[in-house]
Amino acid sequence: MCIRTKGARAALMIPLALSTALLAPSMHAQTSERMPDVYRDGQPEVLQAPPPRRSADAAPVLQRTEFAQAYARAGRPTIALYWNRQLAELMEPSDIVQTHIETMDTSGGDERRAGEERTRNITVTTQRLSGKDPRRARLPEHLELQLRSAFMQTVTSAGVRLVDRNLVIRSTSAQRKGAAAERHGQHVESEALQRHARLLMEVLHTPDPASPRGWSVHVSIKRVEDGAVLTEGYMDTRAPERPANMPRRFEADPNGGFREVLPSDSIGDIGRRMGEQTLARLHEALSH
Numbered sequence: 001m002c003i004r005t006k007g008a009r010a011a012l013m014i015p016l017a018l019s020t021a022l023l024a025p026s027m028h029a030q031t032s033e034r035m036p037d038v039y040r041d042g043q044p045e046v047l048q049a050p051p052p053r054r055s056a057d058a059a060p061v062l063q064r065t066e067f068a069q070a071y072a073r074a075g076r077p078t079i080a081l082y083w084n085r086q087l088a089e090l091m092e093p094s095d096i097v098q099t100h101i102e103t104m105d106t107s108g109g110d111e112r113r114a115g116e117e118r119t120r121n122i123t124v125t126t127q128r129l130s131g132k133d134p135r136r137a138r139l140p141e142h143l144e145l146q147l148r149s150a151f152m153q154t155v156t157s158a159g160v161r162l163v164d165r166n167l168v169i170r171s172t173s174a175q176r177k178g179a180a181a182e183r184h185g186q187h188v189e190s191e192a193l194q195r196h197a198r199l200l201m202e203v204l205h206t207p208d209p210a211s212p213r214g215w216s217v218h219v220s221i222k223r224v225e226d227g228a229v230l231t232e233g234y235m236d237t238r239a240p241e242r243p244a245n246m247p248r249r250f251e252a253d254p255n256g257g258f259r260e261v262l263p264s265d266s267i268g269d270i271g272r273r274m275g276e277q278t279l280a281r282l283h284e285a286l287s288h
Helices: 006-038 064-073 141-157 165-174 178-182 185-196 267-287
Strands: 078-083 096-105 120-129 161-164 199-207 215-223 229-235 250-252 258-260
Touching: 064 267, 078 165, 078 185, 141 161, 141 267, 161 165, 165 185, 215 267, 229 267
Parallel strands: 078 161, 078 199
Antiparallel strands: 096 120, 199 215, 215 229, 250 258
């Protein structure tokens, strides 16, 4: 019969502790030797999530550096801007000459002259009526100016060379002399475009009940030389959706609690988005 005391139990535990302490350095050394196989130099420590995929009908995204390079390769073409106006479709003169002929009997109803030849006064009146371009739907002036200025600033800040329609037409007309000065205004307009612009950009407003603001914008860019259509885009006033990977932001609510900070959707923001989407589509056209 064997009786174990507390002292004997402690004596048995001492060798076990010593063996564990001796094995620990070797285990640590083996782990350290395997570390370079797991963590390699030049590799990210954490895997990054792939960028979100854009749907086929999503608005194009402007990459300013890539656009500037494509625009420079194309020779930085000048663009004539037609804001809410189309290039006239009819090439016939729009001036109309109206002639009115009026006759008046001067016999005065005298029966003694009934058998004689009656005399008449004939009045011919001629006037020239200038044709006018069809009026398009327009925004209130203060909204129109905000939208246009935001659009123009976005486009020109990217280095695009815009040409004002009215100025080039008037300067071309002023240079005409003699019989050339009598030609119709549409011919002067065509000559001005060929002289001063390589591309034509038409920005047209149109009523749109499905749009949050009740109107949308259609933008087209064409080549003046041969009339080739480079790109077109229809843009409503709907604010873009917040990307799924973008964190939500909140601010203190004056009424208590917190409220989410939503993207601004002013008329200036709409003009800026219009300009960016137009440049993105032009970038695609110039890159082909």
